[in-house]
Amino acid sequence: MKKLSKLTKRILIGASLAFGVGLIALLAWIWHLDGIVTKQFEGRRWTLPAQVYAEPLELYVGQTFGADTLEQELRRLGYRRVDDPTLAGSYRRRGTRIDLVSRKFQFWDSLQESQQLTITTSGTAIASMSDAQNAEVPVFRLDPLLIGSIFPLHGEDRVIVAPDEVPALLPAALKVVEDRKFDTHHGVDVVAILRAIVANARAGQIEQGGSTLTQQLVKSYFLDNRRTIGRKIEEAFMAMLLEIHFEKPDLMNAYINEIYLGQDGARAVHGFGLASQFYFGKPLAELQLHEVALLVAMVRGPSYYDPRRHADRARARRDRILKLMAEYGIVEARAATVAAAKPLGTVMSGSSSGSYYPAFLDLVRRTLQRDYREEDLTEAGLKIFSTLNPPVQNQAEKALAQELDRLEKARKKPAPQKLEGVVVVTAPQNGEVIAMVGGRQAGFAGFNRALDSRRSIGSLVKPVVYLAAVQSGKFNAASIVEDAPMEVKLANGQLWKPKNYTEDFAGPVPLVRALSQSLNLATVNLGLAVGLPEVTKEFKALGLKEEPPQLPSVLLGAVDVAPIDVAQLYNAFANGGFNTPLRAVRSVLDGDGKPLKSFALEVTPVAESAAVYQVNQMMVQVMERGTGRGARALLPSGLVVAGKSGTSSDYRDSWFAGFSGTHLGVVWIGYDNNTPTGLTGSSGSLQVWARLMSAIGTTSWNAAQPETLQPVTVEFQTGLVARPDCGQEVLTIVVPQGTELPQKPGCELNGPGRSWWDRLIH
Amino acid sequence: MSVKRCSSAAALLAVLLVLGACAVPQPYRVPSPATTPTSPSGSSPTTTTPAPTPEAIPEPTPLPAPVVKEPTLSSASRALVAQAQSQAAAKNFPVAAASIERALRIEPDNPLLWIELGKVRQEEGNYVQAENMARKALSMSINAPRTQSTAWKLIADSYRARGKNVEAQDAQRRSEGVSR
Numbered sequence: 001m002k003k004l005s006k007l008t009k010r011i012l013i014g015a016s017l018a019f020g021v022g023l024i025a026l027l028a029w030i031w032h033l034d035g036i037v038t039k040q041f042e043g044r045r046w047t048l049p050a051q052v053y054a055e056p057l058e059l060y061v062g063q064t065f066g067a068d069t070l071e072q073e074l075r076r077l078g079y080r081r082v083d084d085p086t087l088a089g090s091y092r093r094r095g096t097r098i099d100l101v102s103r104k105f106q107f108w109d110s111l112q113e114s115q116q117l118t119i120t121t122s123g124t125a126i127a128s129m130s131d132a133q134n135a136e137v138p139v140f141r142l143d144p145l146l147i148g149s150i151f152p153l154h155g156e157d158r159v160i161v162a163p164d165e166v167p168a169l170l171p172a173a174l175k176v177v178e179d180r181k182f183d184t185h186h187g188v189d190v191v192a193i194l195r196a197i198v199a200n201a202r203a204g205q206i207e208q209g210g211s212t213l214t215q216q217l218v219k220s221y222f223l224d225n226r227r228t229i230g231r232k233i234e235e236a237f238m239a240m241l242l243e244i245h246f247e248k249p250d251l252m253n254a255y256i257n258e259i260y261l262g263q264d265g266a267r268a269v270h271g272f273g274l275a276s277q278f279y280f281g282k283p284l285a286e287l288q289l290h291e292v293a294l295l296v297a298m299v300r301g302p303s304y305y306d307p308r309r310h311a312d313r314a315r316a317r318r319d320r321i322l323k324l325m326a327e328y329g330i331v332e333a334r335a336a337t338v339a340a341a342k343p344l345g346t347v348m349s350g351s352s353s354g355s356y357y358p359a360f361l362d363l364v365r366r367t368l369q370r371d372y373r374e375e376d377l378t379e380a381g382l383k384i385f386s387t388l389n390p391p392v393q394n395q396a397e398k399a400l401a402q403e404l405d406r407l408e409k410a411r412k413k414p415a416p417q418k419l420e421g422v423v424v425v426t427a428p429q430n431g432e433v434i435a436m437v438g439g440r441q442a443g444f445a446g447f448n449r450a451l452d453s454r455r456s457i458g459s460l461v462k463p464v465v466y467l468a469a470v471q472s473g474k475f476n477a478a479s480i481v482e483d484a485p486m487e488v489k490l491a492n493g494q495l496w497k498p499k500n501y502t503e504d505f506a507g508p509v510p511l512v513r514a515l516s517q518s519l520n521l522a523t524v525n526l527g528l529a530v531g532l533p534e535v536t537k538e539f540k541a542l543g544l545k546e547e548p549p550q551l552p553s554v555l556l557g558a559v560d561v562a563p564i565d566v567a568q569l570y571n572a573f574a575n576g577g578f579n580t581p582l583r584a585v586r587s588v589l590d591g592d593g594k595p596l597k598s599f600a601l602e603v604t605p606v607a608e609s610a611a612v613y614q615v616n617q618m619m620v621q622v623m624e625r626g627t628g629r630g631a632r633a634l635l636p637s638g639l640v641v642a643g644k645s646g647t648s649s650d651y652r653d654s655w656f657a658g659f660s661g662t663h664l665g666v667v668w669i670g671y672d673n674n675t676p677t678g679l680t681g682s683s684g685s686l687q688v689w690a691r692l693m694s695a696i697g698t699t700s701w702n703a704a705q706p707e708t709l710q711p712v713t714v715e716f717q718t719g720l721v722a723r724p725d726c727g728q729e730v731l732t733i734v735v736p737q738g739t740e741l742p743q744k745p746g747c748e749l750n751g752p753g754r755s756w757w758d759r760l761i762h
Numbered sequence: 763m764s765v766k767r768c769s770s771a772a773a774l775l776a777v778l779l780v781l782g783a784c785a786v787p788q789p790y791r792v793p794s795p796a797t798t799p800t801s802p803s804g805s806s807p808t809t810t811t812p813a814p815t816p817e818a819i820p821e822p823t824p825l826p827a828p829v830v831k832e833p834t835l836s837s838a839s840r841a842l843v844a845q846a847q848s849q850a851a852a853k854n855f856p857v858a859a860a861s862i863e864r865a866l867r868i869e870p871d872n873p874l875l876w877i878e879l880g881k882v883r884q885e886e887g888n889y890v891q892a893e894n895m896a897r898k899a900l901s902m903s904i905n906a907p908r909t910q911s912t913a914w915k916l917i918a919d920s921y922r923a924r925g926k927n928v929e930a931q932d933a934q935r936r937s938e939g940v941s942r
Contacts, residue, residue: 060838060868109857138841139864429870430863576901578894587860598856601863601879603894609901662870704871704904707828710792721790740789748787 030237036222037241046158046257048381048591049151052364054388055434055586056107056144059119059129064697066124067096074100076390077145078282078347088114089286096121103283105143108385108587108595112141145390146277148361150368150377155266159273160381163253165285170272171252172330173296177321179213180328183248187214187239214239217255261295262302269302279307281347289331290339294318294346307344315344359438360388362448363564363584371597381591387432387584389425392663392696396423396435397442399691404440404669407684419677422449422668423688424567428659430601431571431580436564447672450563455653455670457566458557458681459518459627460646461539463573463615465527465555466515468538470611472530477512477618477733478712478719478741481529483522488552496552498524501647501680510719512733515618516626518645520556527555541606542572543579557646566657567666573619573642574659576703577612578603610706610736616642617734619658620701624731625716627682628658631690640700641693645681652676654684660698665689709734715744722747828905833874839865843878855886873899873909880916884923893920911937 057073059065065073071081074091079100082090091100097120104114116132117140129137151157175182181189189212196210211219218238223231242251260268261275269278275295276284287295297317298305307314319340326336364386368377376382400421408419418440425435438448447453469475483506488496500506500520506513514522527535532550539559540547548559561569564582572579580603587598619642622628627645635641643658654669654677667685670677677684705711715722716729719741724730726747735741743749835843842865849858862879869875880895896916903909914937921930 058838058864058868060836062836062838063868109860139838139868141864427867427870430866576898578898578901586863595856598860600856600859601866602891603898605894605897605901704902706901707904710794712790712792735792737792737794739792741792743787743790745787749790 030241033234033238034241037218037238038245040222041242041246041254046160047156047379048160049149049157050368050377050380050382050384051149051159052147052361052384052386053144054147054386054390055432056141058139058141059117059126060139061126061128063126064124065121065126067093067098067121069124070098070119070121070126073142074098076281077142078280078286080282080286080288085116087286089282102140103143106383106589106593107141108383108589108598111593112143144385147357147386147388147390149267150361150365150384151267155268156270157264157267157274158257158270159277160257160271161253161273161284163249165283166253166256166272167285167287167292169289169292169325169330170256170284170287170296173292173321173325174213174252174255174299176324176328176330177296178216178299179211182213182252185212185214185243187241187243188212188236211235212239213255214242214251217251217258218242220258220260221254259299260302261298262306279346288339289335290318290322290342291345293321293325293339294344297321307346311344318344357388357393357436357442358446359442359448359450360386360393360433360436360584362438363433363436363451366451367583367585367599368588382596383589383593385586385588387427387434387586389434392425393435393437395695396425396437396665396692399423399688399695400437400667401440401442403684403688403691406687407669407679417671417673417675419669420449420672421670421685421688422453422563422666423692424450424563424666425692426567426571426574426582426664427662428571428574428664429580429662431575431582432586433564433567433582433584434663436584449668449672452562453668453672454560454562455668455674456557456648457559457561457655458646458648458653459520460561460566460570460644460655460657460681461554461557461559462515462518462523463619463644464538464542464569465523465530465535466511466618467542467573467607467611467615468535469511469526469530470614471538471608472534475511475526475530476735476739477614478510478714478721478735480508480510480719481514481522481526483507483509483514483519483525486521486524488524488528490552498552498556509717510714512618512621512714512731513716513719515615515644516621516624516716518622518627524552524555528552538607539569541579543568543581543606557648563666563668566655566668567664570657570659570666571664572606573612573616574664574701575603576616577605577607577609579606580604610708613703613706613709614734616701616703619643621716621731621733623658625729627680628656628686630682630686631658631693634687634690634694636694638700639693639698640702642701643686643689645686647680647682650676651678651680654679655681656685656689658689658693659701660693661701661703663693663696663698665692667692705734708736710737712739712741713749714741718744720744720747721749723749830905830907832906832908833872833903835865835872835874836869839869839872839875843875846878846882850882850885855882858882859886871902873903873906873913876902877909877912877916880913880920884916884919887923889920889923892923893917896920 071093080090082092085092085099085101088101088103091098099118101116102114105112117137118130119126120128129140131137149157193210215235218235222238223235257271260270262269262278264278269275272295273284276282276287280291294307294314297314305314305317322336322340325331326333364384400423404419404421420440423437426433436450438450485505490496498520505521506519509519509522536548536550536554545565548554568582583599585599588596590596620640622644623631623641628643641658641660643656646655652670652674657666667688669679669684711732711734712721713724713730713732714720715727716731720743721741722730722744727744842861846858846861849861859879859882862875862882866875876895876899880892883895884892896913899913900910903913914933918930918933918937921933
C-alpha cells in the first residue's frame with residue numbers, strides 16, 4: 001500500500017508538474033501567437049504589387065471616335081450601360097449621344113473627381129462635350145485600364161479596397177454563406193464545427209467547413225496550406241486572439257482584401273478588389289448583385305468554381321447563393337430571381353482588365369529597375385502610368401498571330417518548329433512604346449524577343465547609309481550609283497563579293513531606285529563612296545546603342561540588333577531627325593498617391609531635318625514601287641507611309657520597319673534557333689506590318705517639307721528630270737534648292753516654250 | 763558619283779558649247795522661291811545661303827513666295843496649355859510639362875506646343891531641352907514666320923542662359939529677321 005501510494009503520489013506530482021509545464025508552455029505559445037497576430041496584423045501591411053495602367057483615353061472635340069467606338073471603349077473600361085446614369089462607371093447611349101458618369105481617379109498630375117459628361121458625336125468624330133451644368137468641356141481623360149501588376153515571385157497579386165469601396169451586399173453575403181454567427185462569435189463557432197463534423201461523417205467526405213471568416217483569414221494570412229489537427233488548433237487560437245484585439249469591421253475588411261480568389265498563370269488573385277477587376281473588368285464598388293454573388297460563390301473553391309472554365313458549376317453555386325441571400329433577407333426574393341436570370345458576366349481573360357501583357361510589362365519592369373529596388377516594385381503599392389495603347393496592342397497581337405498561321409498553312413511540308421515573331425509599335429513624336437508583342441503566344445511570359453533577341457537586320461541598315469550619303473551633301477535621290485559586280489578587299493586580305501538579292505545587277509541607277517529595290521551592290525558602292533566611318537557613325541547618332549564595326553558587310557546589314565533598338569533607330573527617321581528615348585512609363589505614384597517620378601519627353605536633333613526628309617521620301621517610294629509595295633493591297637488607299645524591308649542572309653530573319661504620321665511599327669519573323677525561314681522581309685514581316693497599320697486607323701506621313709527643299713519630277717529607272725507627261729515611270733522626289741540635275745532629252749522641264757513650273761502654277 | 767556629268771564650270775561660260783559637247787539637254791536647276799527664307803533645319807546656327815545663281819543658265823521662273831500659314835491651337839490644346847501655364851506659374855514644372863505632353867499626344871505636329879514645352883523646360887532650368895524643343899518646333903513651322911520667330915527667341919534665351927552670348931545674338935537676329 002505504502003509503495004503504491006508512493007507511486008500514486010509520484011504520478012500525481014509528475015502529472016501536476018507536467019501539467020504545470022504544459023500550461024506554461026501553452027501560455028508561452030499563446031503569448032507567442034499573440035505576438036505574431038498583433039505585430040503582423042496591427043499594421044496590416046500587405047505587400048502591394050505595383051499596379052500598371054494603360055494610357056488613359058483622351059476625349060476632346062475632333063477626336064476621331066464615332067458613338068460606336070466610344071461605347072466600345074467605355075465597355076472595355078467596364079462602364080455599364082443603364083437607363084439613367086447616376087453612378088460612377090455607368091453610361092447611357094441615345095443614338096449619337098452618350099451620357100456618362102466617370103470614375104474618380106488619382107492621376108499622376110491630379111485627382112480627377114467623378115463627373116457627368118455628355119458627348120455627342122457626328123459621323124466618326126466627337127462633335128461636342130459638356131458637363132452636368134451644360135458647360136463646354138474641352139478635353140477629358142477617362143480612368144485608364146489596369147493592365148497588370150508587378151508581383152513578386154511567390155505570385156500574390158491584389159488591389160486593396162477601403163471599406164467605403166466595398167458594396168454593402170458583399171459582407172452581408174459572406175456572412176450568410178460562410179459564417180452566420182460572425183457578428184457574435186469570438187473567433188470560433190463551436191456549433192458550426194460540430195454541425196460540419198456530423199455532415200461530413202454522414203456524407204463520408206468533407207462537405208462543409210466549420211471555419212469562421214476569422215479562421216479563414218488566419219489560415220490565409222498566417223498559415224500555410226497543410227491540413228493537420230495541430231494547424232487547426234493553432235488557427236483556432238489565433239482566430240480568438242485576433243477577435244480580442246480587433247473590431248469586427250476591421251476583420252471583415254481584412255478578409256475581403258486577403259482571401260484567395262483565383263489563379264492567372266503565375267499570379268495568384270487575392271482579395272475581392274483584384275478579383276472584381278480580374279473577372280469583371282471593373283472596380284468592386286460597381287458590382288451588381290449577380291456579380292457579388294458569383295465572387296462569394298468562388299470563395300469555397302476558386303478553381304473548382306472558376307466561372308471561365310466551369311461556367312455551369314459556378315452558375316449553379318451562384319444561384320444557390322442568391323437564394324440563400326433572399327432566404328436570409330439580404331435581398332428581396334424578386335431581386336434574387338432577376339439576378340439569377342443574368343449570365344455570369346465575366347470578361348474574357350486577355351481582353352480586359354484581368355489580362356496582362358508580359359512583353360510590355362517586362363519593359364516597364366526593366367525601365368523601373370533602374371530607379372527602384374525589386375521590393376519597391378512588388379511590395380510598395382506604386383501606381384505606374386504606362387504608355388500602352390490596348391487597342392493597338394490587341395491589333396498587333398492579332399496581326400502577328402494571323403500572319404504566322406497563314407505562313408505556316410501555306411507551307412508544303414510542315415516545319416520542324418514554330419515560326420516566331422515580334423512587333424514593336426511606337427508613337428514617333430514622343431517616343432512612347434504603345435504596343436509590344438514578344439512572341440507568337442503574346443500572353444505567355446517567357447523569352448522576350450522584342451528586347452533580348454539580337455538578330456541580323458539585313459537591308460534595314462540601308463536608310464542609314466542613304467542618310468549618311470545625303471548628309472554628306474554629295475548625293476540626292478536622283479544621284480547615280482553603279483549597281484554592278486564588285487569585289488572589296490577586306491582588312492584581313494580576303495576578297496568580299498557581295499551579291500544582289502536577284503543575283504542580277506541593274507547598272508547605273510538613281511539613289512531612289514537603289515533604295516526602293518534594295519539593290520545591294522549600289523548600296524555598297526554608295527556606302528564606300530561616303531566612307532565607312534561616316535556610315536557607322538550615323539547609326540550611333542540616330543540612337544543605336546553601339547556603333548557597328550567599320551566593315552563593308554555592315555553596309556548590307558551584318559549587324560545584330562534587338563527589335564526594340566531597331567525601333568529606336570527608325571524612330572529617328574519617323575521623328576524627322578530627332579532622337580527621343582523610347583519610353584514605356586510616363587510616371588509613377590507612390591503608395592500614398594504622391595507623385596514619385598516622371599519620365600519626361602526629351603528630344604535631341606541628331607540629323608539634318610532636310611536630309612532625313614529626303615531619305616523619308618525615298619522610303620515612301622519603297623512603299624509605292626519598291627519592296628514594300630505588297631502592303632498597298634491591305635492599306636487604305638491614299639495612306640502615305642514610308643518603310644524598309646530587311647532580309648538577313650539565307651532568309652534567317654524577315655524584317656520590316658515603317659511609319660505613318662502617327663505610328664512606327666517594327667516587325668521581325670524568324671526561328672528561335674536561327675535556321676532559315678525561306679521568308680524575305682516582304683513576304684513575311686511586311687504583311688504583319690500592313691495588317692496592323694490598316695487595323696489601327698493611322699494617319700498619313702505628311703511631315704512639313706523643309707523650306708530648303710523643292711520637289712522635282714524624275715524617271716524612276718534613270719533618275720533623269722522629266723515632265724510627268726513625257727518620261728517613263730515619273731515620280732516626284734525632293735532635292736535641295738539650286739541642285740542641278742540632268743534632264744531626259746525631249747522631256748525637259750525648262751524646255752522650249754513655257755516652263756513646266758509655269759504651267760503648273762497657272 | 764556626282765550628278766553633274768557635264769562640267770558645270772564650263773557650262774557657266776558657254777552654254778551652247780557645252781550642250782553641243784555633251785549632246786544632252788542642259789541640266790535642270792531646281793528653283794528657289796522668290797524670297798529666300800532662312801534655313802529651317804536649324805541644326806546649326808549658321809545660315810547656309812544657296813550658291814549664287816550662274817548667269818549663263820536659263821532660270822525657270824522663280825517660285826512665288828509661299829503662302830504664310832501660321833499654326834493655331836485646338837480648343838483641347840488651348841485648355842491644356844492654359845492649365846500648364848498656371849502650373850508653371852506655381853513652379854510645378856513636371857506637372858506643367860505633363861499637361862503639355864497631353865496636348866502633344868493630341869496634336870504632335872503643332873509647333874506651338876513644342877515651343878510651350880520648351881518654355882517650361884527653360885523656366886525649369888533645363889536649357890538644352892528648351893533649345894531642342896524649339897528646334898523641333900522650327901522643323902515643323904514651315905511658312906510660319908511668326909512661329910519661327912518665337913522658336914528662335916526661345917533658342918536665344920536658352921543660349922543666353924548658358925552664357926553662349928554669340929550664339930544667343932545670332933538666334934536673336936534670326937528671331938527678329940524672320941518675324942518681319
